[in-house]
Amino acid sequence: MKNIVRMRFAKTGRARYISHLDLIRCFQRAVCRAKLPAAYSEGFHPHMQTSFATTLPLGFFSTAEQMDLELTEELPCDAVMERLNAVLPEGIRILEAWKGMLAFKKLAYANYTVRIPGESSGELYDSFCAFAAQPEILTEKRTKKGGTKEVDLKPMLEVTGAEALPDALELRLCLPAGSTANLNPMLLLETWKKQTEQTWVSPEICRTELLTEEKQKFF
Amino acid sequence: MNVRAKIEPLLLQAQKPAQYIGGEVGSICKERESVDVRFAFCFPDTYEIGMSHLGMKILYSLINARENFWCERVFAPCADFEALMREYQIPLYALESLDPVREFDFVGFTLQYELSYTNILNMLDLAGIPLHACDRGEALAPLVVAGGPCVCNPEPLADFFDLFILGEGEEVNLELMDLYLRMKRQGAGRSAFLRAAAQIEGIYVPSLYEVTYQADGTIAAVTAKDGAPEKVTKRIVQDMDKAFYPETFVVPFMETVHDRAVEEVLRGCIRGCRFCQAGFLYRPFREKSPETIVRQCRSLCDTTGYQELSLSSLSTSDHSQLEETLNELLPYLDENRINITLPSLRVDNFSKELMDRIQGVRKSSLTFAPEAGTQRLRDVINKNVSEEELMRTAGIAFSGGFATVKLYFMMGLPTETMEDVEGIVHLAEKLIDLYYNTPERSKGKTIQISISCATFVPKPFTPFEFEPQVSREELLARQEHLLSCIQPRHRKKIKVSWHTYEISLLEAVLARGDRRLVPVIERAWQLGSKFDSWSECFHYEIWEQAMADCGVSASFYANRTRAYDEIFPWDHLDYLVEKSFFVRENQTAHASETTPHCRAKCAGCGVNRRIGRACF
Numbered sequence: 001m002k003n004i005v006r007m008r009f010a011k012t013g014r015a016r017y018i019s020h021l022d023l024i025r026c027f028q029r030a031v032c033r034a035k036l037p038a039a040y041s042e043g044f045h046p047h048m049q050t051s052f053a054t055t056l057p058l059g060f061f062s063t064a065e066q067m068d069l070e071l072t073e074e075l076p077c078d079a080v081m082e083r084l085n086a087v088l089p090e091g092i093r094i095l096e097a098w099k100g101m102l103a104f105k106k107l108a109y110a111n112y113t114v115r116i117p118g119e120s121s122g123e124l125y126d127s128f129c130a131f132a133a134q135p136e137i138l139t140e141k142r143t144k145k146g147g148t149k150e151v152d153l154k155p156m157l158e159v160t161g162a163e164a165l166p167d168a169l170e171l172r173l174c175l176p177a178g179s180t181a182n183l184n185p186m187l188l189l190e191t192w193k194k195q196t197e198q199t200w201v202s203p204e205i206c207r208t209e210l211l212t213e214e215k216q217k218f219f
Numbered sequence: 220m221n222v223r224a225k226i227e228p229l230l231l232q233a234q235k236p237a238q239y240i241g242g243e244v245g246s247i248c249k250e251r252e253s254v255d256v257r258f259a260f261c262f263p264d265t266y267e268i269g270m271s272h273l274g275m276k277i278l279y280s281l282i283n284a285r286e287n288f289w290c291e292r293v294f295a296p297c298a299d300f301e302a303l304m305r306e307y308q309i310p311l312y313a314l315e316s317l318d319p320v321r322e323f324d325f326v327g328f329t330l331q332y333e334l335s336y337t338n339i340l341n342m343l344d345l346a347g348i349p350l351h352a353c354d355r356g357e358a359l360a361p362l363v364v365a366g367g368p369c370v371c372n373p374e375p376l377a378d379f380f381d382l383f384i385l386g387e388g389e390e391v392n393l394e395l396m397d398l399y400l401r402m403k404r405q406g407a408g409r410s411a412f413l414r415a416a417a418q419i420e421g422i423y424v425p426s427l428y429e430v431t432y433q434a435d436g437t438i439a440a441v442t443a444k445d446g447a448p449e450k451v452t453k454r455i456v457q458d459m460d461k462a463f464y465p466e467t468f469v470v471p472f473m474e475t476v477h478d479r480a481v482e483e484v485l486r487g488c489i490r491g492c493r494f495c496q497a498g499f500l501y502r503p504f505r506e507k508s509p510e511t512i513v514r515q516c517r518s519l520c521d522t523t524g525y526q527e528l529s530l531s532s533l534s535t536s537d538h539s540q541l542e543e544t545l546n547e548l549l550p551y552l553d554e555n556r557i558n559i560t561l562p563s564l565r566v567d568n569f570s571k572e573l574m575d576r577i578q579g580v581r582k583s584s585l586t587f588a589p590e591a592g593t594q595r596l597r598d599v600i601n602k603n604v605s606e607e608e609l610m611r612t613a614g615i616a617f618s619g620g621f622a623t624v625k626l627y628f629m630m631g632l633p634t635e636t637m638e639d640v641e642g643i644v645h646l647a648e649k650l651i652d653l654y655y656n657t658p659e660r661s662k663g664k665t666i667q668i669s670i671s672c673a674t675f676v677p678k679p680f681t682p683f684e685f686e687p688q689v690s691r692e693e694l695l696a697r698q699e700h701l702l703s704c705i706q707p708r709h710r711k712k713i714k715v716s717w718h719t720y721e722i723s724l725l726e727a728v729l730a731r732g733d734r735r736l737v738p739v740i741e742r743a744w745q746l747g748s749k750f751d752s753w754s755e756c757f758h759y760e761i762w763e764q765a766m767a768d769c770g771v772s773a774s775f776y777a778n779r780t781r782a783y784d785e786i787f788p789w790d791h792l793d794y795l796v797e798k799s800f801f802v803r804e805n806q807t808a809h810a811s812e813t814t815p816h817c818r819a820k821c822a823g824c825g826v827n828r829r830i831g832r833a834c835f
Binding site: 013015017018019033087088201 | 236470522556
């Protein structure tokens with residue numbers, strides 16, 4: 001039985017601008033600083049055994065990232081969390097640690113909160129609701145091979161909340177975030193922006209929860 | 220001004236935004252209100268390059284160790300982010316507080332290479348600080364200062380800086396900041412401060428020196444005024460075991476050029492290669508004890524989490540107790556899965572044992588720097604590496620599985636002939652023969668030899684400071700000859716590359732230039748020069764134009780033989796090595812004679828008399 005600790009962590013503040021590869025390296029160095037007994041792969045160039053549920057697009061906030069760390073000995077999950085939090089940089093915080101149950105490939109959906117700053121949030125609200133109510137939302141999506149293909153975002157879109165605040169429009173979205181289907185909320189927002197000629201810039205996007213195929217809490 | 224709010228919406232439009240926002244592990248944030256003196260340490264190149272620089276790490280930690288001082292880091296933005304900064308009027312800011320650099324007390328640049336000079340002007344401009352020291356008024360701040368190796372001849376930058384710091388900064392930087400704080404509290408102005416600062420050993424205030432010229436363009440005299448010393452002497456730390464060294468480094472998020480823990484194991488160099496400026500600038504030779512090295516390495520690795528450690532210096536294998544040090548260090552490194560690298564190993568003491576020690580490192584390629592193709596020319600430059608030693612080491616390496624060799628040479632060295640150029644190819648051919656005569660070589664692999672030829676740049680404070688740089692025509696002829704010497708059957712095994720001649724020419728002009736280059740650098744920057752050390756950004760036409768506009772000739776600075784008794788632009792700066800020694804070494808070079816390394820026999824450079832003790 002492997003000693004694998006699963007951790008949920010937040011990525012906020014200055015740490016939002018760290019790319020995924022840099023984040024992995026950052027965690028591995030933190031494990032070294034914390035002197036945790038990390039497990040390594042076999043072979044000529046052994047790697048520390050860490051894995052991440054999914055990647056977070058550059059610039060997004062998150063309170064719902066998850067990672068696994070394999071150790072060579074059994075340690076209380078809370079102790080691992082505390083030792084890592086003592087050496088992690090500003091903006092990266094482990095919020096809970098436990099023995100993970102589901103394989104990361106079972107990840108299917110994620111919840112997001114989107115905040116679009118602007119005083120005319122009422123107009124933004126109406127515009128977005130009309131946009132989301134269309135029977136289909138066609139857009140160009142870049143493929144891995146470097147080309148583009150047309151996709152319909154409508155079947156992937158679930159709006160779980162929308163509110164016009166005094167200084168911003170706030171949206172709550174549930175979108176596919178697994179390895180087979182994935183929708184970056186930025187693609188959705190850019191499509192809306194292009195269709196309706198909006199002028200807003202730099203929305204704040206926060207991933208708030210990872211979910212299973214059944215849209216249950218991922219753990 | 221809230222820079223953070225202005226940059227955050229723009230960061231995602233830039234490549235590698237992590238370099239513009241700080242927040243790394245080990246970076247130090249203090250309360251603005253609780254510090255007395257703020258120092259912006261500026262590296263005039265990108266974050267990726269600058270974050271690898273050891274001097275910045277040392278001085279950053281040194282200043283921040285003082286509770287009431289705060290040192291922050293500043294780098295040159297890449298072109299994409301610079302364009303955004305200019306479009307949205309974002310001033311150059313420091314990475315810790317994200318406050319504009321112009322609000323700091325000290326804006327300190329490190330001068331690591333001549334081709335970064337236009338970046339300095341660009342950064343001052345982005346910061347909104349007047350380029351010329353004389354336009355900064357009587358207010359004390361910001362003081363624009365510089366240190367680093369190129370400060371040994373800072374004359375081409377004289378008008379842009381309030382003062383220069385000569386030599387090692389561990390002590391003098393704090394003395395300077397203490398004086399500043401005292402005078403700030405007294406309400407002193409800039410000129411009074413600069414006069415007082417000039418009295419600190421190692422501080423050179425260029426505005427307190429007047430330069431006059433002869434009719435032939437050489438310097439007539441450099442005269443000190445307002446009580447400034449006639450000669451400014453560089454500072455050194457006496458005892459490397461007691462010198463300040465960081466307990467931790469800032470750990471970048473993004474990958475940088477040298478992304479690892481670095482332990483400086485010694486300072487100075489015993490070798491005396493006659494072309495090498497660092498070998499003379501950093502004298503005397505001083506080592507850290509194995510205990511200090513081990514303690515500092517452990518602290519660095521423990522606090523940064525780096526799994527790569529470099530034992531760094533000009534010539535690490537010259538450390539007299541390297542074996543003991545490695546023996547003490549290895550159990551810790553093994554236990555923590557830390558790889559060790561030993562850069563700048565010399566051919567002559569590269570042993571099989573040492574190679575086994577560093578086996579964790581990937582066996583990729585073997586690098587030698589014979590610098591010259593024949594023994595005669597290696598004697599001239601005092602690169603005391605013999606062909607037999609090189610072949611012996613290569614043989615060990617070939618039987619150990621290496622099949623790629625990089626060879627570094629310089630072309631245009633003093634006294635170089637076509638025979639020396641042919642020698643480069645002969646050396647490569649002998650390596651090919653050796654490879655195929657080594658029974659234990661990697662079977663099935665073809666040997667690859669890359670020959671990289673730099674153009675020799677004569678530098679101040681070396682025995683070659685008197686020498687002309689080779690002309691373009693002559694260099695091209697030698698390059699062509701080199702290529703023609705490679706036999707067709709070897710063409711696939713030997714690859715040759717060289718640097719653009721004009722880059723080396725500009726380096727030569729700036730390295731030995733005087734104050735008449737001040738307007739040239741400014742003009743080149745106005746015409747768009749920056750990142751000159753990046754060949755894709757280098758445009759010699761701009762520099763030609765700038766020199767023409769200012770009535771300055773490159774050949775006067777680069778291609779002229781200088782008399783032994785000529786007054787050089789840097790003669791009023793004292794790096795502890797006597798000029799008479801450089802003259803003697805120059806004569807010895809022209810006689811094709813070598814000088815033994817310092818440990819074997821004192822060469823009489825004068826440093827020991829100045830520090831009042833024997834070097835060894």
